[in-house]
Amino acid sequence: MVAEASKEFERECNPWLAAEARFNRAAEKLGLDDGMRKVLKTPARELTVSIPIVLDDGRLEVFTGYRVQHSIARGPGKGGIRYAPDVTIDEVRALASWMTWKCAVANIPYGGAKGGVICDPTILSQGELERITRRYTAAIIDFIGPEVDVPAPDMNTNEQTMAWIMDTYSMHKGQTVTAVVTGKPVNLGGSRGRTEATGRGCMIVALQALKRFGIAPQEARVVIQGFGNVGGMAAQLMEKAGFRIVAIVEYDGAVYNAMGLDISALAKHRKETGSIVDFAGGENMDREEAMFLPCEILLPAARENVITSHNAHKIRAKILCEGANGPTTALADEMLADNKVFVIPDILANGGGVTVSYFEWVQDRQGYFWNEEMVNQRLEEIMVNSFNDVAAYSDSHKVDNRTAAYMVALDRVAFAIRLRGIYA
Ligand code: NAD
Numbered sequence: 273m274v275a276e277a278s279k280e281f282e283r284e285c286n287p288w289l290a291a292e293a294r295f296n297r298a299a300e301k302l303g304l305d306d307g308m309r310k311v312l313k314t315p316a317r318e319l320t321v322s323i324p325i326v327l328d329d330g331r332l333e334v335f336t337g338y339r340v341q342h343s344i345a346r347g348p349g350k351g352g353i354r355y356a357p358d359v360t361i362d363e364v365r366a367l368a369s370w371m372t373w374k375c376a377v378a379n380i381p382y383g384g385a386k387g388g389v390i391c392d393p394t395i396l397s398q399g400e401l402e403r404i405t406r407r408y409t410a411a412i413i414d415f416i417g418p419e420v421d422v423p424a425p426d427m428n429t430n431e432q433t434m435a436w437i438m439d440t441y442s443m444h445k446g447q448t449v450t451a452v453v454t455g456k457p458v459n460l461g462g463s464r465g466r467t468e469a470t471g472r473g474c475m476i477v478a479l480q481a482l483k484r485f486g487i488a489p490q491e492a493r494v495v496i497q498g499f500g501n502v503g504g505m506a507a508q509l510m511e512k513a514g515f516r517i518v519a520i521v522e523y524d525g526a527v528y529n530a531m532g533l534d535i536s537a538l539a540k541h542r543k544e545t546g547s548i549v550d551f552a553g554g555e556n557m558d559r560e561e562a563m564f565l566p567c568e569i570l571l572p573a574a575r576e577n578v579i580t581s582h583n584a585h586k587i588r589a590k591i592l593c594e595g596a597n598g599p600t601t602a603l604a605d606e607m608l609a610d611n612k613v614f615v616i617p618d619i620l621a622n623g624g625g626v627t628v629s630y631f632e633w634v635q636d637r638q639g640y641f642w643n644e645e646m647v648n649q650r651l652e653e654i655m656v657n658s659f660n661d662v663a664a665y666s667d668s669h670k671v672d673n674r675t676a677a678y679m680v681a682l683d684r685v686a687f688a689i690r691l692r693g694i695y696a
Contacts, residue, residue: 284601285577288366293602295369298678301669308686311694315365316383317341321411323389325403337408339387341421342368345688348419349385350375350626352426352455353408353433355401359388370597370619371626373681378623378658380630385421387412393428405433409440416441418451418637424629425455435460451636454629463632465647466625471505471573472648473624474595475513476655477616478569481591484614484663485568489514493567495589497521498574499548502595502622504539506571511535515569519562523574525549526562564588572599579604587613594618609672617674619681620662627654 283289299309323335338361341349351371364386372384389408393401415421425434434453438460441452450461458464465472482492494510494517496503507517516532527533527548534553541551549556563570563578566588572578573595579587584604592608593616594600600608600615608615628651635641642650658680666676 281580281582284581284603287576287598288362290598290602291366291370294674294678295682297675298682301671301675302679302682302686304682304686308689311689312343312682312685313369315340315342315368316344317415318361318365319412319415320361321408323404323407323411325400325407327400328397335389335391335404335408337387337389337411338364339385339412339415339421339423340364340368341383341385341415343372343383343685344421345685345692346376346383347381348383348417349421350382350424350629351384351386352424353387353389353429353437354427355389355391355393355404355429355433356427357390357392359390364388372685373678374619374623374626375630376681376684377619377662377677378627378630378654379661379684380627380654382422382626382630385423386426387423401433402436405436406440409437410444413441413444416452418449418633422451422629422633423453424626431455431457431462451633454632456632461632461636463628463635463647464642464644465651466628466632467501468505468509469628469647469651470502470595470622470625471507472509472651473627473655474502474506474571474573474593474621475509476624476652477621477659478510478515478571478591478593479513480656480659480663481593481614481616482568485590487568487590490516492516492569493518493565494569494571495519495521495562495565495567496571496573496595497563497578498572498596499538499542500573503571503573506573506595507533507535508539518567519557519565520548521559521562521574522548526557526559527551527554528557528562528565529554569593572596575599577601579608581607584608585611587611590614591616594621597622605672605674615673616659617662617677620658620673620677623658624651624655627651 319339368386375382434456442448456462519528564586569591570589571593576598579600581603584607591614662677
């Protein structure tokens with residue numbers, strides 16, 4: 273009985289099954305025929321490459337890399353590359369489709385792609401990582417490019433990795449091609465505002481949701497899980513916009529202040545002590561308790577599957593703004609809907625990152641770089657438009673926001689496919 277329940281919970285937390293459930297629900301609502309569903313589900317191109325490398329100790333090792341282009345119907349593939357020991361082709365395939373839907377919701381002219389290399393970056397030297405990155409790039413070189421597929425950083429890859437990919441690609445082409453990847457350092461063709469983009473996007477959509485409830489930012493209590501890139505930036509920007517950040521939840525504890533935490537002071541405390549706990553400007557709180565505080569906005573920005581059928585009924589937030597990818601399971605969706613929680617789904621809420629990646633690509637191709645104000649203004653325009661598009665589908669089709677976001681995405685990709693026709 274216990275084993276069965278844990279198996280069921282494992283299924284509930286399987287992100288690919290969750291994505292499929294949501295795809296099917298949206299396809300059903302849109303009345304998509306079986307043929308179109310097949311086209312939308314099947315990746316356009318999948319590549320598996322072997323990466324032979326001489327390690328620092330002289331041994332020869334062969335790593336495996338993947339690049340999956342799920343869809344190129346609306347433009348070049350777009351998506352990160354992750355390095356991890358447990359990367360699988362199934363995972364890369366599912367993440368690539370996720371990118372297709374995210375780019376379509378933001379209405380930026382991209383398809384969806386993802387890459388991965390099976391390796392353990394914690395035991396590899398910088399030199400070994402550089403050789404892996406360059407050989408992987410060479411192996412997929414005919415399948416990437418500014419007009420073809422544009423990689424970006426993901427788990428365990430960063431600006432440096434992107435600089436190596438850009439350099440390797442450019443060496444082969446005999447010219448510098450900055451637009452082949454995004455997430456580059458700012459002085460190497462990167463965009464201003466990229467680091468803050470995902471957190472800023474979360475703040476923008478949270479503001480839109482508050483407007484629907486007639487709540488001013490000053491009246492909004494916010495609980496954030498994860499004080500990293502997304503959560504930390506969102507906290508800073510929301511504090512600046514007048515929100516009251518009452519709790520931050522991290523993996524090793526939570527801090528609470530009913531009057532609002534001083535975010536810069538908390539970041540300084542974490543830098544000095546390595547943790548958010550025992551912060552003088554607040555009190556320590558149990559992590560679970562903090563997640564279930566009554567608040568206007570709960571912003572999970574740490575990892576997947578934190579809101580499940582086991583705890584969704586305890587959420588007392590008015591608005592759930594999904595900064596992380598896949599923080600809520602499909603079963604939890606139903607419970608949140610029963611409790612009238614207004615969900616801003618991940619493929620909408622955290623689209624700010626890929627949107628500013630798109631700006632980086634545009635700037636590289638123009639050879640003309642925007643100031644931060646311009647980046648932020650254009651980001652706001654796109655986030656507000658996508659929020660409104662999803663809200664309009666939700667209102668007119670009488671579906672929850674997540675189903676509406678998938679409907680917007682599927683509808684846009686299906687429209688492009690129909691209009692282009694099936695080439696044979
Ligand atoms: P990050 O590593 O910078 O930050 C994650 C933070 O969450 C860390 O401070 C970590 O200590 C904390 N954390 C980990 N497990 C936790 C737990 N169980 N409870 C509480 N805190 C925990 O990562 P990030 O870039 O901020 O990404 C966070 C999420 O947002 C991920 O799901 C990622 O896929 C998604 N996302 C990120 C971006 C981006 O631009 N960085 C874009 C879209 C989506």
